[in-house]
Amino acid sequence: MKTQEKILITGSGGQLGTALAKALANRYGTDHVMATDLHPKTVDNLDIGFLDTTDTNSVDTIIEKHEISQIYHLAAILSANGEANPAKTWEINTKSWLNVLEASKKHEVTKVFFPSSIAVFGPSANKLSASQTDFLDPLTVYGISKAVGEQWGHYFFSKYGLDVRSLRYPGVIGHGALPGGGTTDYAVDIYHQAVQNKPYTCYLTKDTILPMIFMDDAVRATIELMETPKENICTRTSYNLNGLTFAPWEIVESIQKWFPGFEVIYSPDFRQSIANAWPSFIDGSPAKKDWGWSPHYTLDEISGKMIAELSKIYKMEKLK
Incomplete structure (x- = not known):
């Protein structure tokens, strides 16, 4: 796809950022995508540079220097990790976003993406089907930072006409990076253990139903949207x-179609109370109406892809 866009991704070393950086580079060309992170690394042939988004001058400088036209701001501390240090999570999640917004306004960035989350929902949301307009009363600092x-x-x-767009992601399941500290990350880690023929200890109860999405769909x-x-x-x-929506026991049954002997122990911890505050289903009809959104993957299709890709990774590691 030919483009004149210059795209900046912050927090690109995370689970979503890793996959999104590759997809944007494939679509727009590596010369048009700048993938940055606080902890730089390499994603295939896409170099990731250092950027501390809490530093106002650094954000301003990179946007001006590279004539950035679009920003995907992914830098954040996630839900479970965030509860270990609420003040730091608030500082990073809110200050970095304001820095991006102010710099985008100043340099006339055309589009900015902000990843929100089902963590914005709390006790007031409809537990069976949270609507687009349900009241937001999150119970974690991560959820509070996303709602704000x-x-x-x-x-x-x-106020300024800045074209800001956002999605409330459910739990994201992908094989491109290790879990990043989210409450729904059991649905990623469980596949890592299964392909290594290890039992898995699940920190949620077997019947905790939560919304999920496969990385390719996310x-x-x-x-x-952008x-x-x-x-x-x-x-x-x-x-x-x-x-899609499922409980841990359902993902276990799906995995057992490939690994019949796979075992899971349920040992709920502090993340259970976080999950209990979230809806089991979210209504995505406004996204379907406005821009035609429709998910593609079933649970068994997700299991098949996760097991196939992670098996390759662990096989290569054994050969090293």
């Missing part, structure tokens, strides 16, 4: 992004 971030994005759009949704004509975007806080 949505409102800051809406404010910059309403990346596709992100790019589809490429949708501006006039079609009706939600300027954050779109609910639906994928």
Whole structure:
């Protein structure tokens, strides 16, 4: 795809960032994508440079120097890790976002993406089907920072005309990076243990139902949203992004179709109370109506891809 866009990704070393960086580089060309992170590494042939998004001058400088036209701001501390240090999580998650917004306004960036989360929902949301407009009363500092971030994005759009777009991700399942400290990350780690023929200790109860999405769908949704004509975007806080919904026992049964002897021990910890506050299903109909969103993957299709890809990775590690 030929483009004049210059795209900046912050926090690109995480689970979503790793996959999104590859997809954007494939779509727009490596010369048009700058993948940055606080802890730089290499994603295939895509170099990731250092960027501390809490440093105002650094954010301003990189946008100006490279004439950035689009930003995907992924830098954040996730839900479970965030509860270990609430003050640091608030500082990183909110300050970095405000830095990106202010610099984007100053340098006339055309589009900015903010990843929100189902963590914005709390006890007031409809547990069986959280709607786009359910009241937000999150119970984690991560969820609070995401709810506030949505409102800051809406404010910059309403006051300054900055084209901010956002998705409320459910739990994201992918094989490109290790789990990053989210409450739904059991649905990633469980595959790592299964392909290594190890039992898994699950920190949620077997019947804890949560919304999930496969990484390929999450990346596709992100790019589809960002490429949708501006006039079609009706939600300027954050779109609910639906994928599929399941409980740990269901993912175990799916994995056992490949590994019949796979065993799981259920030992709920502090993450159970976080999961209990979240809805088991989110209504994504506004996303479908405004920009045609539709998920593709079933649970067994996810299991098949995760097991196939992770088996390759662990086989290569054994050969080293």
